[in-house]
Amino acid sequence: MDYETKPTNRHELRLYAKLFRSICGLTQDESIDPVKLLDRLPDFEGFEDVRYTIVYNDELPGNVPAQCVKTEDGYLIQIKDSVYKGAYEKKIGGHRMHIIHEIMHPFADKLGFKPIFSRQLTKETPAYKRLEWIVMALAGEVMMPYESTKGMTKEEIMQVYGVSESAAKKRLTY
C-alpha cells in the first residue's frame, strides 16, 4: 500500500544511495547482488532488525512479488520463491530489483520516510511525496549509481549492473 511521506528529490536520493553502499561496505561503483545482501543485512549498522523469508508463491497475492512488513521487533522481507529463484539462478534484472526494492523499505523508514496517515493519497500527490515511488527510485539509484553510469549505453548498464532493460532506460532519463 502506498502512502504520502516527507518530500525528497533525486539529489537527496543519490546521497542516500551512496550512504547505503557505504553502510554495506560496497564501493560506489560495483555491481550489487541483492540475493547475497539478504543474508548479510543483519551485520550492517542499522539493519540488525531486518530479516527475510522465502515463501511459496501462493503465500502472497498474485500481484505481489515480494513485500516488507513491520513486525514487533523489526522488519520482515517476504519474497516469493519464483522471484528469489529468478534473481538467484537466472539473474533476472526485474527480480533482482524486486529484492533490492524490499531492502530499501526498512532503509527508507529509518531515513524518516514514514507514512503520514493523516494525509490521504490522491491523484494530485506528487511522486516525490509517495513512499512507493521514493523506495523505487532509491532502489534504482542503489543498483545503478548515477556517477558510474554516466556515459554508459542502456546495454552496458544492463550488463554491468544486472538490471532490466526498462530500469536501464529509466536510468538514462534521469
Next chain:
Amino acid sequence: MAYTKYGEFMRVLRVKAHEVMGDTAKMLEVKIPFVSTVESGKRNVPEEWIPKIVEHYKLDSEKKAELLDAIESSKTQMKINLTSASNTQRQLAVQFQRSFENLDEDTAEAIMKLLNKEDE
C-alpha cells in the same frame, strides 16, 4: 521477527562461505521456501540435514556441537518417550502439555530453577 538460533547459525555459515539460501537448498536437495520455513522456526530441522551440513561446511567437532545446540534450541515440537514412565510421570507429562501454552515467563523460570536444583 528474529531468526531462530539455527537460522542465525546457518546465516553466518553462508556468509562465511559466500553462499546464499538457494545454495543451501541445493545442497540439502529441498525447495528454498522449505529451508526458509525451517530457519524461521516453523518446522523442526530434519535429522538427515545434519551430516550434509557438517560435510558441506566442513564443521569441526566444536562447530558441530554448536550446530546441534542451535538445532535443539530451535525445536518447534518435542516428543517425550513415555514407554517406561510411571502413572505419575505420565500424568505430569499430560498436565505439562496442557498448561504449556499458557505458561508465563515467571512461572517458566521458577520451574526451570526447580528442575535445575533437582539436578544439583
